[in-house]
Amino acid sequence: MRNFYIVGLVVLFLSGCASYSSNFQRIELLLAQQNPQQALLELEKNPATGTDKVLYLMDKAMLQRMSGLYVESNTTFEEVKKLIQSLKGTSLLEQAGALTINDSAMSYEGEDYEQVAIHIYEALNYIALGQLDEARVEALQVDLLLQAKATDENSFVEHAFSRYLTGLIYEAGGELDDALIAYRKAEQAYEKGRKNLKVHTPTYLKKDLLRLTKKLGLLNEYKAYQTKFALNIDTPVDARNMGDVVLILHTGLAPIKRSQSLLVHTDDGVPIRISMPVYESRTTNIAGATLMVGEYTSQAELVDSIDANARVSLESHKGEMMARLIARAVAKAAISNQAQKQGGELAGFLVDVVAMATETADTRSWLTLPKSILLARLRLKEGVYPLRIELVGRKRESLLMLDLGQVHVKKGKLVFVEKMYVSSPVRVQ
Amino acid sequence: MNKMKIVNMALVACLAVGLTACKTTTIERVDTDSVQDLSGNWNDTDSRLVSSRMVSDMMSRKWLTRYQVKNGKNPVLIVGAVRNLSHEHINTRTFIADLERELINSGEVDFVASSTERQEIRAERGDQAENSSMNTQNISGEETGADFMLKGQINTIFDAAANTQVKYYQIDLTLISLKDNRKVWLGQKKIKKVLETGRFR
Numbered sequence: 001m002r003n004f005y006i007v008g009l010v011v012l013f014l015s016g017c018a019s020y021s022s023n024f025q026r027i028e029l030l031l032a033q034q035n036p037q038q039a040l041l042e043l044e045k046n047p048a049t050g051t052d053k054v055l056y057l058m059d060k061a062m063l064q065r066m067s068g069l070y071v072e073s074n075t076t077f078e079e080v081k082k083l084i085q086s087l088k089g090t091s092l093l094e095q096a097g098a099l100t101i102n103d104s105a106m107s108y109e110g111e112d113y114e115q116v117a118i119h120i121y122e123a124l125n126y127i128a129l130g131q132l133d134e135a136r137v138e139a140l141q142v143d144l145l146l147q148a149k150a151t152d153e154n155s156f157v158e159h160a161f162s163r164y165l166t167g168l169i170y171e172a173g174g175e176l177d178d179a180l181i182a183y184r185k186a187e188q189a190y191e192k193g194r195k196n197l198k199v200h201t202p203t204y205l206k207k208d209l210l211r212l213t214k215k216l217g218l219l220n221e222y223k224a225y226q227t228k229f230a231l232n233i234d235t236p237v238d239a240r241n242m243g244d245v246v247l248i249l250h251t252g253l254a255p256i257k258r259s260q261s262l263l264v265h266t267d268d269g270v271p272i273r274i275s276m277p278v279y280e281s282r283t284t285n286i287a288g289a290t291l292m293v294g295e296y297t298s299q300a301e302l303v304d305s306i307d308a309n310a311r312v313s314l315e316s317h318k319g320e321m322m323a324r325l326i327a328r329a330v331a332k333a334a335i336s337n338q339a340q341k342q343g344g345e346l347a348g349f350l351v352d353v354v355a356m357a358t359e360t361a362d363t364r365s366w367l368t369l370p371k372s373i374l375l376a377r378l379r380l381k382e383g384v385y386p387l388r389i390e391l392v393g394r395k396r397e398s399l400l401m402l403d404l405g406q407v408h409v410k411k412g413k414l415v416f417v418e419k420m421y422v423s424s425p426v427r428v429q
Numbered sequence: 430m431n432k433m434k435i436v437n438m439a440l441v442a443c444l445a446v447g448l449t450a451c452k453t454t455t456i457e458r459v460d461t462d463s464v465q466d467l468s469g470n471w472n473d474t475d476s477r478l479v480s481s482r483m484v485s486d487m488m489s490r491k492w493l494t495r496y497q498v499k500n501g502k503n504p505v506l507i508v509g510a511v512r513n514l515s516h517e518h519i520n521t522r523t524f525i526a527d528l529e530r531e532l533i534n535s536g537e538v539d540f541v542a543s544s545t546e547r548q549e550i551r552a553e554r555g556d557q558a559e560n561s562s563m564n565t566q567n568i569s570g571e572e573t574g575a576d577f578m579l580k581g582q583i584n585t586i587f588d589a590a591a592n593t594q595v596k597y598y599q600i601d602l603t604l605i606s607l608k609d610n611r612k613v614w615l616g617q618k619k620i621k622k623v624l625e626t627g628r629f630r
Contacts, residue, residue, distance in 0.1 A: 078518070086630070087630070088626060088630075089627050089629045089630035090628060090629050090630070091629070092629060133513050134518060136514065137515065137517060138514065140515070140516040140585075144587055144589070147589075176550070343508050358508060
């Protein structure tokens with residue numbers, strides 16, 4: 001990079017061409033029609049084997065869990081984890097491919113936020129299967145992953161929602177001290193990421209922190225949180241006979257990468273064309289939700305924006321990517337010059353055409369992840385209640401009522417309710 | 430022109446060959462007692478070693494002879510839950526099966542079926558009461574109650590830096606008397622593994 005400086009960046013055009021993502025429209029449509037089973041069949045028609053295998057497996061696992069195949073989904077997630085582990089080292093061959101052809105020659109290992117999401121969704125699968133201890137295994141694994149990422153200098157450091165979920169898993173298992181540690185980390189992470197991710201510390205988390213610090217007798221910390229959040233919690237009189245319902249709602253779909261062409265000038269004044277991936281958000285009309293258990297209601301809050309996470313993640317390694325793209329463009333230009341000298345104009349032109357045709361941005365990303373995750377929590381008396389979720393739009397207008405059957409609230413226990421809802425895409429004016 | 434073209438084509442061909450790894454399946458049968466560490470995760474060897482060591486430790490302790498002398502019979506055991514509190518999805522069922530096998534084969538203890546197995550046996554006995562002839566029937570109400578329950582948990586501490594990973598497993602088993610909740614034996618086994626991963630693949 002030091003030999004080059006960028007004289008000007010000219011956005012040529014936004015070309016919608018993509019290798020993996022372009023075949024995805026039908027799957028997206030089927031998801032919007034609430035038909036994940038068919039979407040899974042559609043995906044399985046074209047199983048990826050080469051450098052896209054991780055991507056294919058992540059999408060497969062997600063569609064499996066949407067279809068209610070939790071055990072199968074976990075098997076697929078375990079396969080992805082093993083594959084990512086085996087891709088840890090640098091492949092010289094793939095690097096050579098990336099330097100001469102394009103970035104898609106490199107095996108897709110998943111972005112940081114995607115690797116975290118694997119653990120989140122596997123944990124949620126185990127929760128759905130009623131295997132809390134196994135969900136706890138995922139909680140520990142996500143902690144290891146975040147620790148490892150924190151020591152890498154160029155990646156994101158924390159992931160607030162996975163900390164929050166980890167805390168909920170510990171709390172459901174009665175491990176209150178572990179839960180408190182996770183909640184503290186979640187609160188710090190929300191605070192830290194607020195600017196970039198535009199996700200505020202959820203009120204539910206604040207209340208959890210107050211409740212646990214009080215319960216564990218950490219009065220100084222309790223008071224500190226009280227002042228910090230300007231919030232009081234009221235302990236219900238018959239708290240002993242109460243249980244919790246936690247709703248985790250996934251809405252919309254994660255952003256999609258598109259290829260953007262830029263014209264960059266080297267320091268010799270030679271213009272070169274490079275293709276960068278940029279994220280394009282997928283629109284949804286769902287802006288919020290209300291959890292309704294019997295006659296009790298609770299507003300769901302945004303706890304994770306995968307849309308924002310994806311953008312931050314891409315931004316964080318833009319520099320490195322730019323350097324590689326420029327190096328490749330220069331290498332391709334050198335080959336073209338050679339060809340022109342030795343074989344004449346036509347040879348140079350042909351090599352240029354090949355170079356241009358192979359120069360596409362790496363537009364691979366996990367497309368079946370949701371756009372955002374919402375959470376609501378309700379404390380209720382023991383009993384069986386009908387459970388519904390109301391989806392609301394931007395102007396708080398009611399969009400849809402989802403009936404989720406019945407929920408059995410047990411005293412002192414935490415029940416997880418989970419739902420993924422993909423609405424049909426809307427155009428934003 | 431030709432030279433360049435050939436060089437280019439050769440380059441592309443090389444990459445194509447390199448990117449598609451040729452696959453052949455080879456199968457080799459190995460002794461089930463042989464140690465094969467692949468990923469460094471908990472495997473069959475760990476399960477087998479831990480269960481045999483812990484059971485032999487349990488059998489050599491005083492609680493057993495004390496019980497046998499006092500009651501004039503072998504204690505009756507049942508295996509309860511072995512909780513997986515580790516960083517890995519460990520199949521505790523094979524571990525429990527290993528434990529049961531070691532215990533029964535020791536000949537020093539008697540063993541009763543676990544609660545899920547009992548449901549199935551009881552259903553069968555109910556069926557016998559209706560359909561079997563009197564002299565082959567097993568009547569209900571004759572089950573042997575267990576004296577002790579074996580419970581346990583698997584814990585781990587993992588640590589990693591750069592390309593080195595340390596995995597530490599601690600397996601705790603407790604034998605609890607069903608009569609008075611007394612803990613009569615505590616067993617502990619630790620395993621430590623160091624993993625080195627390559628920078629290149």
